Amino acid sequence: MLKASLPNILFIESDQHNPNIMGCSGDTVVSTPNLDALGSRGIVFSNSYCASPICVPSRTSMLTGQHPYQNQVWTNSQYLHSGVPTFAHSLGAVGYKPVQIGRMHFNGPDQLHGFTQRFVGDHGPNHLGSDEVDHGSLHGTAGPSRIALKLSGHGLNAYQIHDEAVAARTIEFIDDHSKGNDNEPFALAIGFMLPHQPFVATKEDYDRYRDKVPKPKNSIRFEDETHPYLKWWKSHTGLTDVTAAEIERTRTAYYALVTRLDCLLGKIFETLEKHGLLDNTLIVYTSDHGEQLGEKGLWWKQTFYEDSVKVPAIISWPKRLPMGKTINRVTSQLDLNATLLDAANAPALPSSQGRSLLPLIENPADLTWNDIAFSEYCTEPDDKAHSDGTKIWQNRMIREGDWKLIYYHDMPSQLFNLVDDPDELNDLIDEPIHLERVKHLTELILEDWDPIWVERQIRNQSANLEITIPWAKNTKPDDSIRWDLNPAWDYLDEPQE
Numbered sequence: 001m002l003k004a005s006l007p008n009i010l011f012i013e014s015d016q017h018n019p020n021i022m023g024c025s026g027d028t029v030v031s032t033p034n035l036d037a038l039g040s041r042g043i044v045f046s047n048s049y050c051a052s053p054i055c056v057p058s059r060t061s062m063l064t065g066q067h068p069y070q071n072q073v074w075t076n077s078q079y080l081h082s083g084v085p086t087f088a089h090s091l092g093a094v095g096y097k098p099v100q101i102g103r104m105h106f107n108g109p110d111q112l113h114g115f116t117q118r119f120v121g122d123h124g125p126n127h128l129g130s131d132e133v134d135h136g137s138l139h140g141t142a143g144p145s146r147i148a149l150k151l152s153g154h155g156l157n158a159y160q161i162h163d164e165a166v167a168a169r170t171i172e173f174i175d176d177h178s179k180g181n182d183n184e185p186f187a188l189a190i191g192f193m194l195p196h197q198p199f200v201a202t203k204e205d206y207d208r209y210r211d212k213v214p215k216p217k218n219s220i221r222f223e224d225e226t227h228p229y230l231k232w233w234k235s236h237t238g239l240t241d242v243t244a245a246e247i248e249r250t251r252t253a254y255y256a257l258v259t260r261l262d263c264l265l266g267k268i269f270e271t272l273e274k275h276g277l278l279d280n281t282l283i284v285y286t287s288d289h290g291e292q293l294g295e296k297g298l299w300w301k302q303t304f305y306e307d308s309v310k311v312p313a314i315i316s317w318p319k320r321l322p323m324g325k326t327i328n329r330v331t332s333q334l335d336l337n338a339t340l341l342d343a344a345n346a347p348a349l350p351s352s353q354g355r356s357l358l359p360l361i362e363n364p365a366d367l368t369w370n371d372i373a374f375s376e377y378c379t380e381p382d383d384k385a386h387s388d389g390t391k392i393w394q395n396r397m398i399r400e401g402d403w404k405l406i407y408y409h410d411m412p413s414q415l416f417n418l419v420d421d422p423d424e425l426n427d428l429i430d431e432p433i434h435l436e437r438v439k440h441l442t443e444l445i446l447e448d449w450d451p452i453w454v455e456r457q458i459r460n461q462s463a464n465l466e467i468t469i470p471w472a473k474n475t476k477p478d479d480s481i482r483w484d485l486n487p488a489w490d491y492l493d494e495p496q497e
């Protein structure tokens with residue numbers, strides 16, 4: 001039996017939450033009282049980076065503590081091998097019975113990966129190619145496509161319905177746990193979809209922000225884009241002539257979706273407090289990646305700019321950890337994995353690259369902490385949303401101290417000093433004075449990451465999908481865990497005034 005002195009574990013991962021869009025991050029427009037309160041009860045890490053700015057690789061890396069090139073999950077179509085242990089396996093190894101509710105985005109027959117139970121589930125099929133998602137009148141808005149901006153505003157986003165079910169089931173779980181007499185701590189991971197697009201919020205939430213959300217701070221016109229990859233990406237996704245009305249509607253809806261997410265989190269926190277569990281529950285809040293929100297003329301994720309690759313990271317455990325702190329050191333989302341296990345006295349994952357943040361929390365000025373984080377973004381040849389059908393991209397980023405280098409294989413790199421240039425507007429890659437720094441950062445990126453090998457592995461996996469996707473289309477295997485998205489729950493109000 002687990003010791004009652006060990007913490008309850010509550011890991012919360014939302015989808016596509018820009019870390020700047022929280023009151024505790026300094027946003028004076030958005031209303032996030034519950035996340036702000038969580039931050040005041042714990043520690044906010046202001047420079048936390050995801051392992052990949054896209055859903056499945058980021059979530060898989062968070063679970064395993066491994067970078068995509070290590071667990072070989074680079075795209076949304078790839079499967080995590082069941083033999084790779086996750087933080088759920090580690091928690092289970094010391095006696096926790098880890099449970100997952102909601103979004104996790106597993107592909108393939110293994111829908112647990114160490115969890116003992118799952119509830120609610122994802123809205124997509126367990127098997128790629130089987131019974132794809134129908135977003136009804138908002139068809140196409142969930143991907144990186146201009147239609148997501150055109151069909152934005154107020155109405156209903158089915159992901160909100162999903163998240164309401166996740167919150168309700170989480171509250172039910174906590175209530176049931178509190179009725180037990182064994183006093184054992186729980187381990188619960190919950191996954192929300194909000195504020196992921198469709199950029200559609202209820203009229204009540206939308207009207208709360210109407211005419212209040214600021215424009216993008218730095219909106220770069222398509223004709224002024226200088227980097228060849230970003231020029232291609234903007235053209236590929238239809239970001240050549242986004243209108244002022246689209247920008248305003250989309251940003252307004254996004255702020256509204258963040259507030260709706262915060263309201264659902266508040267109900268969960270209230271339940272913990274009602275049962276006297278808040279003090280000894282280790283809560284970790286993060287998101288799988290950020291959202292560009294029109295900055296630099298970009299939307300969604302898929303880039304290594306700060307709005308896309310940084311994530312919210314809040315850790316709260318009032319019984320043991322200090323409260324109301326902000327730590328600005330460079331950290332990785334993989335470190336959240338290691339911290340969670342360290343706090344639970346669970347074994348470190350053998351191949352994890354994460355570092356426990358507990359020593360850094362005790363001493364934020366720790367000179368032994370290496371201020372470094374990596375992220376990678378790669379595509380596959382048959383993914384028309386992210387590739388041109390033949391060429392695939394192998395891109396990787398490093399943040400070391402004040403500096404960030406973005407490596408695009410077979411294209412120019414980018415170099416930014418994030419202290420002098422936090423908005424990443426001044427690319428220093430061609431400045432002779434920084435030649436040694438570029439060399440150093442490039443060597444770190446390529447030290448254990450071979451883009452040619454990565455491409456070969458991705459193409460091999462894509463060849464496998466040419467068999468498994470038609471198999472799923474023809475055989476229609478059952479979904480062991482899936483939330484049934486009703487296309488009638490996705491719509492825009494008419495009119496939008």
